[in-house]
Amino acid sequence: MGEKMTKREQILEVAEELIAENGFSGTSVRALAAKAGINVAMISYYFGSKEKLFEALVEYRAGFLRGKFQTLNKEVEDPMERINQMIDAYVDRIFSHHRFHRILHRQMLSTKTTVNSENIIGILLRNSEEVKKVLREGEHKKIFRKVDVEFTIAMLIGTLSQIAVSCMLSSRIIGVNPQTESIYDESYKERTKMFLKNLMRNHLTGNL
Amino acid sequence: MGEKMTKREQILEVAEELIAENGFSGTSVRALAAKAGINVAMISYYFGSKEKLFEALVEYRAGFLRGKFQTLNKEVEDPMERINQMIDAYVDRIFSHHRFHRILHRQMLSTKTTVNSENIIGILLRNSEEVKKVLREGEHKKIFRKVDVEFTIAMLIGTLSQIAVSCMLSSRIIGVNPQTESIYDESYKERTKMFLKNLMRNHLTGNL
DNA sequence: GTTTAAATTAAACGATTGTTTAATATTGTG
DNA sequence: CACAATATTAAACAATCGTTTAATTTAAAC
Numbered sequence: 001m002g003e004k005m006t007k008r009e010q011i012l013e014v015a016e017e018l019i020a021e022n023g024f025s026g027t028s029v030r031a032l033a034a035k036a037g038i039n040v041a042m043i044s045y046y047f048g049s050k051e052k053l054f055e056a057l058v059e060y061r062a063g064f065l066r067g068k069f070q071t072l073n074k075e076v077e078d079p080m081e082r083i084n085q086m087i088d089a090y091v092d093r094i095f096s097h098h099r100f101h102r103i104l105h106r107q108m109l110s111t112k113t114t115v116n117s118e119n120i121i122g123i124l125l126r127n128s129e130e131v132k133k134v135l136r137e138g139e140h141k142k143i144f145r146k147v148d149v150e151f152t153i154a155m156l157i158g159t160l161s162q163i164a165v166s167c168m169l170s171s172r173i174i175g176v177n178p179q180t181e182s183i184y185d186e187s188y189k190e191r192t193k194m195f196l197k198n199l200m201r202n203h204l205t206g207n208l
Numbered sequence: 209m210g211e212k213m214t215k216r217e218q219i220l221e222v223a224e225e226l227i228a229e230n231g232f233s234g235t236s237v238r239a240l241a242a243k244a245g246i247n248v249a250m251i252s253y254y255f256g257s258k259e260k261l262f263e264a265l266v267e268y269r270a271g272f273l274r275g276k277f278q279t280l281n282k283e284v285e286d287p288m289e290r291i292n293q294m295i296d297a298y299v300d301r302i303f304s305h306h307r308f309h310r311i312l313h314r315q316m317l318s319t320k321t322t323v324n325s326e327n328i329i330g331i332l333l334r335n336s337e338e339v340k341k342v343l344r345e346g347e348h349k350k351i352f353r354k355v356d357v358e359f360t361i362a363m364l365i366g367t368l369s370q371i372a373v374s375c376m377l378s379s380r381i382i383g384v385n386p387q388t389e390s391i392y393d394e395s396y397k398e399r400t401k402m403f404l405k406n407l408m409r410n411h412l413t414g415n416l
Numbered sequence: 417g418t419t420t421a422a423a424t425t426a427a428a429c430g431a432t433t434g435t436t437t438a439a440t441a442t443t444g445t446g
Numbered sequence: 447c448a449c450a451a452t453a454t455t456a457a458a459c460a461a462t463c464g465t466t467t468a469a470t471t472t473a474a475a476c
Binding site for chain 4: 215245246249250253
């Protein structure tokens, strides 16, 4: 798997892993270089600086969902069905790139505004705009009842973050034994999708 | 306000502020000492080390909600009313100590197990056990429908975290101008309470 | 094979990290 | 005041931080 990666991409993959685990300031370029099997100087050589490596990582993984959401907004007629498919896409993406999303959500817990945080927020804001569209459309068509649109989106993001990203707590709440099973098993993914779909249907329509 | 604080507590308050903003490894003991107006050596003098200062901070703020939740579980008969009062208490606490909760949630995004993370998870797990009780009781009494209890708790924690802790994104989603108003205004607190109560009522009973 | 460019290396840079030391200042007690 | 305990200080500690340098190896082009 991943045979044809450039050295640059290999560094980014290792950076994602380490930063997801220890945070940005908790990850030293030496630890990164050691794990990637390269010389420390290569990081400055390829990216310029540690900061710019981080920016490159965000670029590397960014813009994943927006295209999918836009397509769904154009091609799927029924708002409820559209919501369901957005949930599927969102959950799939987070489960397959949970390390990167851990980095995103950790960054969002910072109050400092950096080049990176502006990029990251921009990405997530554009996604949330697509969700807003379907919520507003469903309400206008009297299919959804009147809900707090902004908080509904925050609820979606927050719930998924809690279940799939902040796994340290949720695995304990759910009762997963990290030795034998993982939060990122297919069964938990499906359970997450079902939970979110039921939740949203009750929240938006009240129909069981 | 807070006139009668010991020097130790003053240091903890400053530590909370800085760690909430820059993270644990992003906060140097020198920056901390400078902001607290003390000598760097005082941190080792009072706490032993930077790590132990962090542990002391967790101790300092811990165990806030559990007592309240236990009282509610004993004294409030109606499960739905109990959920509502738990939401009130939970939202109040997070809004009044959002810096500390930012630290908690950031810590939970780590995959590394430290002395601290075990403490923190223990605190949150005990709280979630109290919520589990009322959910199970309501279901048993046929007042609530059958729901995914663990994911429901994750949803509560995650939503509140997203709205009130991860304010960098949510203020942008909600459209708050940080110059003129704050996420932590009373109006947003009430809006959060109302949203969560409506959400939970629809989720648990389906009654509007 | 020679020349030129790109990739990689070990070593050193100064700055900053958390912590300790030893001297000094402050406070409380008799 | 004198004495002891506590609090506070500036300075130094070794370790690690991100980054740069200058030399060397590898790869590509002709």
